[in-house]
Amino acid sequence: MGESADGSTAAQGAPDQGDSPESNGSRGFFGRILNAFNGADQEDESEDGASGDGHAPHHAGLGALRRLRVGDIAIPKPEIVAVPVTISKEDLVAVFREHGFSRMPVFKGTLDSPLGLVHLKDLALQYGFDAQAPRFGLRQMLRPLLFAPPSMPIGVLLQKMQTDRIHMALVIDEYGGVDGLVTIEDLIEQVIGDIDDEHDEQEGGFWTQEKPGQWLVQARAPLEEFELAVGRRLADEEEGEEVDTMGGLVFMLLGRVPARGEVVKAESGVEFEVVDADPRRIKRLRVRLPGAGI
Template identity: 60%
Template sequence: MGDSTDGSSMAAQSAPLDDQTEPRVRTGFFRRVIGALSPSDVGEAAPDDSARTNGQAPAHVPLDMMSLRRMRVEDVAIPKSEIISVPDTIGKEELVEVFRDTGLSRLPVYSGTLDTPVGMLHLKDFALRHGFNGKAAEAFEIHKMLRPLLYVPPSMPIGVLLQKMQTERRHMALVIDEYGGVDGLVTIEDLIEQIIGEIEDEHDTDEAEHWVKEKEGQYLAQAKSPLDEFEAEIGMSLTEADEVDEEEIDTLGGLVFMLLGRVPVRGEVIKHPAGAEFTVVDADPRRIKRLRVRLPQAAA
């Protein structure tokens, strides 16, 4: 009898690690992320973390998650100047153009100014009512398609916001300052990218490809594209202008930064002296990520 009991205990203690952790894996990505961040939500570490790990990060929590415990919404939010939004008075054709040009699927909608947001418009809701070309018999009323927005303070911990977004099934939140005005915008993708790195979608250029030719005279390019290779592709020089010092730049992003003298905001259009146009498709406060390049004939 004693031998049987001891054998059972030993079997339980020596169970494979995979078997012990399997239920945790099945709970899903968001639950694992939130579980890793939850100790910071109450402002303290898990009581047995140090005892289990001798002061090191737990094996099942990536190092990026550990740093996220100290991050706040203001650390990852898109600044107000870079928010792409639309007024509630926008017409159907104009709205189609915004969706097409930005490649975004969700847009904040405001009344008067962005400091008076009225909701969020999802491309799917618009397409179901009016078709993807905006052509349908039903009268266009933007207010009927609006979804609620989430409003959060800049000091909210990222772990708390991630959990709130999952619970309320919201993918976008506006950051509100102490006076009630809009200070920035954050998406659930922004939060997840802090954990697993940048998420490329089907509209992003392949990492192995520096640019994609969208049509004659127009390219979607990564900002890190080598400038000399891109010049060879388009058959024109972008470094012969007086405003450009070719010895100081190696990439398309560097060229745009030199022309403008600062990091541009998303959606900004920068004109090259030779007639080309650069539209910033994606950027954050520190760097340019993707550009749409229109050659002189296409820009004209």
């Protein structure tokens, strides 16, 4: 791996060619954010967040690019979904299907020895459409990923990702071990808020019924509206006064932000499975009423 002047490093691997059209099309968007980030250094901001000319900043979350560090927003190591370089094609497909990610780190032996990342698009193009595809080999599909210290400002890492067209970075501790993971989506969300992914678009609303007694629900779904939809009270009177969303209800039941895959069971027997979450917030839930089955 090579180290850049700003302290980040990139793992050696195949060029990130698969993202070329995507990156070219989004360059203007990233450029506007980064230009605003660089220009923000020239503005005098008062303690209440107003700029020196008396007007509010154009981007409410823009200051996060300078204020927050990579370690503040990284997914912790125990929650990183990664695969060994020796994984079979069938098992790799199963991991992609289970977690719904488009890219994952690849390691040799342990996650502290990362080799690069594998992109779902590369797997599909090379092995998904041709029955006579060559013998499976994960190494030949590896793309580079970045390495960053936890103290790096997220704006610096965002600029590095945009320049190198590498959209995933591993956070490295002082001993050279992996401490966390950050994607470009994590960085952008610090400025503009949550970004709905393709799964959110398919839902077409706050929730969708998967089968009788079971729903896939966005964490920001209004609690009272969902209760009316399923015809059942999920929160008691005291809880209902404290929280307004489904994610807030699960947080109150558990007393912390749960990890992805964790199941929270209420006294009523209703189960809340955390389908998607990061260290700061819950994103999607699977709600299962008593008797719905698995």
